Amino acid sequence: MPPVRTLLAAAVVLVLVALPRAAASPHTAPADDAFLAPLVTRGGAPAAALLVREDDGTRYAEAGQDIDRADHFRGGSVTKTFVATVVLQLAAEHRLSLTDPVETYLPGLVRGAGNDGRALTLRHLLTHTSGLYDFTADTGGTVPVTPLQAVRIALTHPPADRGRFSYSNTNYVLLGLVVERITGHSYAAEAERRLITPLGLNGTSFPGSRTSLPAPHGHAYAADGADVTVLDPRVAGAAGELVTTLADLDRFYAALLGGELLSPRWLREMLDTRAAHGSYGMGLFPRRLDCGVTVWGHTGRIAGSYVRTAATVDGRRVLTFRVNTDAVASPGLEPALLAAEFCPRTR
Structure with missing residues (x-):
């Protein structure tokens, strides 16, 4: 304690x-x-x-x-907003289409237990409507895995209904692999080049396998009081690897929603929640407060x-x-x- x-x-x-x-x-x-x-x-x-x-x-x-x-x-799933922004920038550059099947970029990978990458599009992944099982339900978010291991864990389970919103970290691990296949660079390198460096987010990084936090930092505690400050970020990968600061997250979301990172057309696409029946856009979700105001953003949860x-x-x-x-x-x-x-x- x-x-x-x-x-x-x-x-x-x-x-x-x-x-x-x-x-x-x-x-x-x-x-x-x-x-x-x-x-x-x-x-x-x-x-x-x-x-x-x-x-x-x-x-x-x-x-x-x-x-x-x-x-x-550790920023946890706010990582998804960064990854989704990179994917939408690639779409704006005509290097991919959101209607492309996952199979186009990752041939043969998404197969098994009723899962089929030929029937899933990038839009399904971005909006959590693929039905793919969340690999962290098996790993508990504490076991470091490679992206391919994460996907293979998910593919031992049958899918949920495709087209229905079902939040799954597997979707964004796959998007990280898609970014790498298209660009020849990791999702981390692309996010650094396209988002982190241009916005001057000096406290934000993708640590890879680095288990320590940059200075300054406090301690992180699990629910039982155990100190979990040291953590292998590969427990989450492209779904939750990010390390960041309060100021950097404020700057990033202000820039994103303010139109600095995506054109009006692609920002509207990101905010469109129809595919997920109002629950989720692409790397962002709305929250309607009791007073009627709607705010946009993301949560992030990782050990500590x-x-x-x-x-x-x-x-x-x-x-x-x-x-x-x-x-x-x-x-x-x-x-x-x-x-x-x-x-x-x-x-």
């Missing part, structure tokens, strides 16, 4: 640190900060932090110990880290929060925090 857990009983030691905001901000009271401490007390995390990016600057808050604004952490990025559809306001454990124990806390930031407030 990490020592920081012993601090949870004394709520008075929880620290909220908020940077000042310009007076012109439409949110004069940072109500979302008040929802951060409960992520530690009721959400079961040793520590939590958030960073909001908007037109008039940024605002940071933290709760608990051993967490900092500049920390590197949970992160959530949400943004307005134009990317002008972005919030990223994270906890240094696997999940938020109280499910109502996340939507409450998002509503505090994105829903209009009466004065």
Whole structure:
């Protein structure tokens, strides 16, 4: 059990640190900060932090110990937004079509137990409507595997109904292989060249098999309190390998939704949720808050880290929060925090 857990009983030691905001901000009271401490007390995390990016600057808050604004952490499935953006850029360059069968790029690979890459398109993979089994259901997200091993694990199981939304990490492992087949470079190298370097995301990387986090970083804890800061990222691969920072995720999603990375046509394609019946676009999903506002973004969960990025559809306001454990124990806390930031407030 990490020592920081012993601090949870004394709520008075929880620290909220908020940077000042310009007076012109439409949110004069940072109500979302008040929802951060409960992520530690009721959400079961040793520590939590958030960073909001908007037109008039940024605002940071933290709760608990051993967490900092500049920390590197594992981003989990926010990796999927990066991979989907690369695929859509390749589509814009006419190097692939979303209607192409998976078989076109990975001949003979997706076969077995009723799975057939000839009947699956890249759109199926991007929107999680392929029906392919999620390999991490067998590995528990803790066993390092190569992409081919991940796919072979998935193919020992029959598919779910094709065309029905069913979230599966296998889809994005396959997309990583497709990117490599088309470009001759790994998905990581393409994401670095196309996204990370142009946007100056200096804290973001694809670590490959590197088990340590870059400095600075805090500790990461499993739900049972075990320290899992050292982790082989190959447990997730193209579905969740990324290491990043709060500021980099805010910058990336602001740039993506603001039209810096995709043309209007391809950004509309990314936000189109019809294939997944409203549940998912391509590397992004919408969340309609109780006040009627819809935000876009992604969650990321990997051993020792949970992160959530949400943004307005134009990317002008972005919030990223994270906890240094696997999940938020109280499910109502996340939507409450998002509503505090994105829903209009009466004065």
